[in-house]
């Protein structure tokens with residue numbers, strides 16, 4: 001049944017300043033009392049249970065392109081698979097796998113392993129024991145992964161990271177108009193940078209995508225722009241979010257250190273479940289829609305709140321706690337249905353590799369003050385910074 005009751009006054013709305021810091025009490029209430037909720041404040045529908053979110057993401061009544069076409073024309077930016085439906089979407093997504101799918105992952109794996117080692121090496125110098133996990137670990141990792149996919153050399157990484165950061169404001173659908181305008185301008189600059197780079201990208205996954213011929217140059221640029229805006233910051237933030245949950249649990253750290261590759265992948269999934277960097281994704285209904293938890297009329301703006309679905313007690317035992325080896329773990333942090341994150345394997349693998357190597361290399365790693373704060377941005381869900389005291393590296397401890 002669709003519920004039209006309001007949220008209790010004592011709960012901070014998830015988009016209010018207090019709710020942005022801690023949206024989970026409101027998500028819990030919504031999931032339990034109104035899993036398909038018309039929110040008069042946001043003038044959107046919020047869908048919060050796992051069953052409803054999973055159904056919504058697969059239902060063609062919920063369009064990813066409706067409401068986007070006008071904006072795309074105004075921007076003069078390439079069309080994105082994320083905001084396409086049906087055959088248009090499939091046509092863009094299939095070649096996109098050359099950039100982000102299993103073959104691409106195999107192409108970049110050796111390089112990203114070197115990058116991970118280099119990032120962790122930076123903290124062995126005396127006085128460099130405290131790291132901001134967001135800026136000094138997550139951002140370099142994410143920059144390195146995208147640079148490998150795009151065939152950028154190390155001298156281009158700084159420029160790329162600056163452009164990626166500026167363009168990333170396009171992720172937040174609720175960004176104020178003046179910020180959104182700046183984001184679109186930054187997107188234009190990023191697109192020109194990548195366009196000029198394509199001829200030098202041979203041999204990399206980007207080179208393979210560009211040479212494939214199924215997409216026009218403009219469409220290739222659309223895939224690249226989406227990979228940057230949809231991927232660079234979420235991957236960077238996922239590392240801070242993960243360490244925020246992992247490091248206060250010594251048993252979990254010990255298990256991760258001792259476990260193999262599979263344990264690392266399960267851990268990464270669980271950490272993404274608990275603190276999804278992309279907490280919700282938007283759709284517009286093109287017909288009346290029926291979900292297990294209620295009906296939504298045609299023409300409605302709808303958010304699939306995957307961060308709420310990921311803590312649904314109907315699906316996850318101990319939904320608000322860390323169960324590092326949780327399996328199965330049907331979290332929706334990568335979405336679901338036709339738009340399921342094209343880079344999910346890449347993210348799981350590189351994230352797992354970084355976390356596992358970090359706790360092996362720095363066995364005493366622990367959160368350091370000051371207490372971390374959640375940023376006011378809605379997407380991605382991110383910490384403004386996360387101080388981590390790394391302590392001695394394993395090699396030093398062994399030598400001592």
Ligand code: HEM
Nearest residue numbers: 081082227230231234235238281333334335339341342343
């Ligand atoms: C922790 C990091 C990441 C998270 C949590 C994440 C999450 C998501 C989610 C939830 C969607 C679906 C959106 C929707 O249904 O509207 C998505 C789609 C997508 N993601 Fe990711 N993502 C991450 C990293 C990346 C990276 C690093 C890349 C590329 C380098 C990437 C590329 C894409 C693409 C291309 C799509 C669109 C797929 C389609 O429309 O068919 N993502 N991602």
